[in-house]
Amino acid sequence: MRSQRLTSQSSTLFLVAISLCFSLSSSRNPNILQRGSSLSVEDDSDMLTSADNTFTCGFYNVGENAYYFSIWFTNSKEKTVVWMANRDKPVNGKGSRVSLLRDGALVLKDVDGSTTWETNTSSTDVQKAELLDNGNLVLKDSTEEIMLLDISFFFFDTDNVLRLMYDGPDISSVYWPNIDLNVFQNGRTNYNSTKIAVLDDMGRFLSSDRLDFNASDWGFGIKRRLTIDYDGNLRLYSLNNRTGLWIISWKAVMQHCLVHGLCGRNGICVYTPETKCSCPPGYEMADPSNWSKGCKPMFSAICSHSQQVRFVKLQHVDFYGFDSSYTTEISFDSCKKKCLEDCQCQAFSYRLSGEGRCYTKVELFNGYQSPNFSGNIYLKLPLSIESSEDIILNGTNYICNSSESIMKIGISSMYGIGGKRMRWVYLYSFASAIGLIEMLLIVSSWWLLIRRRGVQAVVEEGYRVISRQFMKFTYMELKKATKNFKEELGKGASGAVFKGVLADERVVAVKKLGGAYQMEEVFQAEVSTIGKINHMNLVRMWGFCSESRHRLLVYEYVENKSLDKLLFTENFLGWKERFKVAVGTAKGLAYLHHECLEWVIHCDVKPENILLDGEFEPKISDFGLAKLSQRGHKNSEFSRIRGTKGYMAPEWALNLPITAKVDVYSYGVVILELVKGIRLSNWVVEDGEEQETELTRFVRVTKRKIQSEEAAWMEDAVDTRLNGEFSKIQAAKMVEIGISCVEEDRSKRPTMDSIVQALMASKMVEIGISCVEEDRNKRPTMDSIVQALMACEDVSRIRTPDNLSVII
Structure with missing residues (x-):
C-alpha cells in the first residue's frame, strides 16, 4: 500500500x-x-x-x-x-x-x-x-473512453481486513473490529485475495472481508456518504434533500469509549451518560484545552521499594494494552505484590470471571469505565496522594483539538505520504473513496431506473422508503386506521393495544399509552430515538402520535400473539420452537444491551412481551417505554420499581442501581419456563399460605438433583407434555443458563451476549453428535448442516458492553 x-x-x-x-x-x-x-x-x-x-x-x-x-x-x-x-x-x-x-x-x-x-x-x-x-x-x-478513475476498491490492512486504527503521537493501536475477538469471531475473514468494498445504491455495504451492513433507511433514491469522523468513529450518513441535513444511518463503534485515544495518556473515558473524559486520582489534565494530550501525574515516578505507596481502586475501569505480565488463577494479594515489586508497574487490573486474572500495566492508555466490565484497576500512588475510597469519575467535556492525533483506516498508508499530511490523507481520502465507490456502482442500476421512471420518480420513491421507516401520525389517522380502536389485541400496565391498517395497507399494532408522559417535545425526541432501534428480534416501531393528551405508538403487527398464549396453554410449543424463542430473545436483548445506537434496559422481560411471528421467530416488545414516562409525576402509573411480579430482579426491591442485569434475571425466568412449560413466576400455596415461588422450588430441587447426579433430573425438569421429544444437550444448557441468570448476586449473572454464544455452542455440539450417528439415516445432510452453522454465526459480537446513554 x-x-x-x-x-x-x-x-x-x-x-x-x-x-x-x-x-x-x-x-x-x-x-x-x-x-x-x-x-x-x-x-x-x-x-x-x-x-x-x-x-x-x-x-x-x-x-x-x-x-x-x-x-x-x-x-x-x-x-x-x-x-x-x-x-x-x-x-x-x-x-x-x-x-x-x-x-x-x-x-x-x-x-x-x-x-x-x-x-x-x-x-x-x-x-x-x-x-x-x-x-x-x-x-x-476523443473516443469517450474513461481514461482514469477506477475507484471500485480501496486498500485494507495487510491481512485484507478492514480496520479502524488510532495513530497518535505516542502510540498506534487498532480498535475496530472488536479487538477481544479474532477475525472469524468478528464475522470477518482473511481468507480472501481481494480488497474490495462496495456501498450500493440501496444502502448496503459489502466487502471482501465479509463486513456486511445496511443503512437504517435502506432503499433507492438516497444519497449517502461513509465518513470517518473527527472522533474516530466510522459513520454512514444519508442526505434528506428536502432539509439538506445528514442523518446517521449506521456506525461502526456503538460504545464510543471503545474508540482509542479519545482521552489521551492516563485519561479515562466515562459515560455521564454522554461521553466525557476524566483523570484518575493523582493525575491532572496535561493541557486543559485538549484532552488528546491526556493526564499527567502529580507525583514523581515510584521506583523505590522503600517508598510508601498505596493502591486506589477504580471500579469497572480498564486500560487497554501495555500489560507487562498476565497471570491466571492468582489471588488478589499476589497480583498486588507483582505490581508492587515491579518498578515500571503503574497499576494492575484484577478480574474475577471464574478465575482470578492479573494484568500489570506499565503504561495507561485507552482507559474506559463500563458498569459491565468484570474487573477493576488498582492505581499505584504515593501514600501522600489523598484519595477517597469511593472514586467517582464524572469527567469533563471531551475536546478534540489536536492536529497531531488522527484516527485512520488500516495499518499502513494508502498513499505512502509521510508526516502530518499522511494522517490527514487517511481521513479525507477514505471519505472520498467510499463516496466515489458508491457512485460508481450506482451508475448502472440508477441509469436503468432513470430510463424507466425518471430521476424525480426514483428520488420520490427513496423518500417514500424513508417515510415508511418512521413517521409522526395524527390522532385522526390512527383512529381511522383502528376503526375507532375497535379490535383490542391486549392490555398491559402501559396501555391497551389495538389492531389497525394504515393508508398504505400495512397492518399495525397501535398502543394507546396510559398514565403521565413527557411533554410533547421531549416525548417526540425520546420516541424518535427508540424508533431508530432495529433488529429482527425486536418489534419494529413504525411511528407515533403526540397530540395534546394523546400518546400513541405504532408497531409492526406480529401474527402469532405472545409467548404466554402459546406456552402455558393446550396448544403448546414444540421443542424446536422453544429453542428458537430462547435464542432469538437472547439475541434481541443482547442487541439492546450491547449493539444498538443507545444502551437500552428493557426492565419488563416476560412471556407477554415476547411476540412470535409466522415462523415462530420471537420479537421483543415494549422496550424503552419507561424513558417516555414522567416517573416522578404524581399521577404516573410507573414507579421506580418496574417489571412484573415473579420476573423482577432482587435489586429492584433492594433499591440498588439498575443495570442490564435486571433483564438477565428476567430472561432467566423466561428460559426456565420454556423448559418446564409452566409459570415459574407463580407462588406455591400450601395450607392456604404462599410458601415460595415455583421458581425458587424449581431451582432448589434441580440444583440438588444435578449435584447428586440423579440420572432422571432432566426428565423431571422438562415439560412432560413434550413426551421426551426434546434435545437433551439444549435442555441441559438452557437449565444451566437459566439458573445462572437468576442468581441473587447480579455480578454472578452472565451477560446477554455470552448467553447467545453459549446457546449457539450447544447447537453446534448437537450438530457434531448427529453427524457421527452409527445409523447413517439419522445423520443430517450437508445442506442442513450449512444452514445450522450459518445460524450459529449470527451472535452478538461485543462481549463487554459500555454504558452509553441509557434508556430504561
Missing part, C-alpha cells in the same frame, strides 16, 4: 476526478470542462455541476482568502466536501485557477503562478473532464 505505484495511481485517480469539474466554464454543458478551459476562483459561478444536480465541483472557501479545489454535495445544507485537491495548501482568493491544459494535464495554480496540484495525465489524448451523476470525476479522450 505504500508503493510508489499505488501512490501514483491513487493521486492520479483523485486528480482526474477533479479535472472533470472544469469543463463547465468553456462548454454549454455545466458538467464538462473542455481541454484548454479553466475555472477561476474569483467567479462564484465558475464550477461544474453534475447533470442531476447532486454534485458540484469548484473552489470551496475555508477561511479568509483561503480556497480549496473540491467536490461537494450540492444539496447539503452546509457544503459537505467529498474530496479536496490541495488539502494542505489552500490557494489565494484572487487570480488562482484550475485548467485542463492542451497536453491533457489538469493543473491548479496559485495567484503567483506556482503549481499547487496537478494530475500526471500529460501527453495523453484527454479532451474533457466530466462530473458524472454518480459523483465520479473522469477524464475522457
Whole structure:
C-alpha cells in the first residue's frame, strides 16, 4: 500500500476526478470542462455541476482568502466536501485557477503562478473532464473512453481486513473490529485475495472481508456518504434533500469509549451518560484545552521499594494494552505484590470471571469505565496522594483539538505520504473513496431506473422508503386506521393495544399509552430515538402520535400473539420452537444491551412481551417505554420499581442501581419456563399460605438433583407434555443458563451476549453428535448442516458492553 505505484495511481485517480469539474466554464454543458478551459476562483459561478444536480465541483472557501479545489454535495445544507485537491495548501482568493491544459494535464495554480496540484495525465489524448451523476470525476479522450478513475476498491490492512486504527503521537493501536475477538469471531475473514468494498445504491455495504451492513433507511433514491469522523468513529450518513441535513444511518463503534485515544495518556473515558473524559486520582489534565494530550501525574515516578505507596481502586475501569505480565488463577494479594515489586508497574487490573486474572500495566492508555466490565484497576500512588475510597469519575467535556492525533483506516498508508499530511490523507481520502465507490456502482442500476421512471420518480420513491421507516401520525389517522380502536389485541400496565391498517395497507399494532408522559417535545425526541432501534428480534416501531393528551405508538403487527398464549396453554410449543424463542430473545436483548445506537434496559422481560411471528421467530416488545414516562409525576402509573411480579430482579426491591442485569434475571425466568412449560413466576400455596415461588422450588430441587447426579433430573425438569421429544444437550444448557441468570448476586449473572454464544455452542455440539450417528439415516445432510452453522454465526459480537446513554 505504500508503493510508489499505488501512490501514483491513487493521486492520479483523485486528480482526474477533479479535472472533470472544469469543463463547465468553456462548454454549454455545466458538467464538462473542455481541454484548454479553466475555472477561476474569483467567479462564484465558475464550477461544474453534475447533470442531476447532486454534485458540484469548484473552489470551496475555508477561511479568509483561503480556497480549496473540491467536490461537494450540492444539496447539503452546509457544503459537505467529498474530496479536496490541495488539502494542505489552500490557494489565494484572487487570480488562482484550475485548467485542463492542451497536453491533457489538469493543473491548479496559485495567484503567483506556482503549481499547487496537478494530475500526471500529460501527453495523453484527454479532451474533457466530466462530473458524472454518480459523483465520479473522469477524464475522457476523443473516443469517450474513461481514461482514469477506477475507484471500485480501496486498500485494507495487510491481512485484507478492514480496520479502524488510532495513530497518535505516542502510540498506534487498532480498535475496530472488536479487538477481544479474532477475525472469524468478528464475522470477518482473511481468507480472501481481494480488497474490495462496495456501498450500493440501496444502502448496503459489502466487502471482501465479509463486513456486511445496511443503512437504517435502506432503499433507492438516497444519497449517502461513509465518513470517518473527527472522533474516530466510522459513520454512514444519508442526505434528506428536502432539509439538506445528514442523518446517521449506521456506525461502526456503538460504545464510543471503545474508540482509542479519545482521552489521551492516563485519561479515562466515562459515560455521564454522554461521553466525557476524566483523570484518575493523582493525575491532572496535561493541557486543559485538549484532552488528546491526556493526564499527567502529580507525583514523581515510584521506583523505590522503600517508598510508601498505596493502591486506589477504580471500579469497572480498564486500560487497554501495555500489560507487562498476565497471570491466571492468582489471588488478589499476589497480583498486588507483582505490581508492587515491579518498578515500571503503574497499576494492575484484577478480574474475577471464574478465575482470578492479573494484568500489570506499565503504561495507561485507552482507559474506559463500563458498569459491565468484570474487573477493576488498582492505581499505584504515593501514600501522600489523598484519595477517597469511593472514586467517582464524572469527567469533563471531551475536546478534540489536536492536529497531531488522527484516527485512520488500516495499518499502513494508502498513499505512502509521510508526516502530518499522511494522517490527514487517511481521513479525507477514505471519505472520498467510499463516496466515489458508491457512485460508481450506482451508475448502472440508477441509469436503468432513470430510463424507466425518471430521476424525480426514483428520488420520490427513496423518500417514500424513508417515510415508511418512521413517521409522526395524527390522532385522526390512527383512529381511522383502528376503526375507532375497535379490535383490542391486549392490555398491559402501559396501555391497551389495538389492531389497525394504515393508508398504505400495512397492518399495525397501535398502543394507546396510559398514565403521565413527557411533554410533547421531549416525548417526540425520546420516541424518535427508540424508533431508530432495529433488529429482527425486536418489534419494529413504525411511528407515533403526540397530540395534546394523546400518546400513541405504532408497531409492526406480529401474527402469532405472545409467548404466554402459546406456552402455558393446550396448544403448546414444540421443542424446536422453544429453542428458537430462547435464542432469538437472547439475541434481541443482547442487541439492546450491547449493539444498538443507545444502551437500552428493557426492565419488563416476560412471556407477554415476547411476540412470535409466522415462523415462530420471537420479537421483543415494549422496550424503552419507561424513558417516555414522567416517573416522578404524581399521577404516573410507573414507579421506580418496574417489571412484573415473579420476573423482577432482587435489586429492584433492594433499591440498588439498575443495570442490564435486571433483564438477565428476567430472561432467566423466561428460559426456565420454556423448559418446564409452566409459570415459574407463580407462588406455591400450601395450607392456604404462599410458601415460595415455583421458581425458587424449581431451582432448589434441580440444583440438588444435578449435584447428586440423579440420572432422571432432566426428565423431571422438562415439560412432560413434550413426551421426551426434546434435545437433551439444549435442555441441559438452557437449565444451566437459566439458573445462572437468576442468581441473587447480579455480578454472578452472565451477560446477554455470552448467553447467545453459549446457546449457539450447544447447537453446534448437537450438530457434531448427529453427524457421527452409527445409523447413517439419522445423520443430517450437508445442506442442513450449512444452514445450522450459518445460524450459529449470527451472535452478538461485543462481549463487554459500555454504558452509553441509557434508556430504561
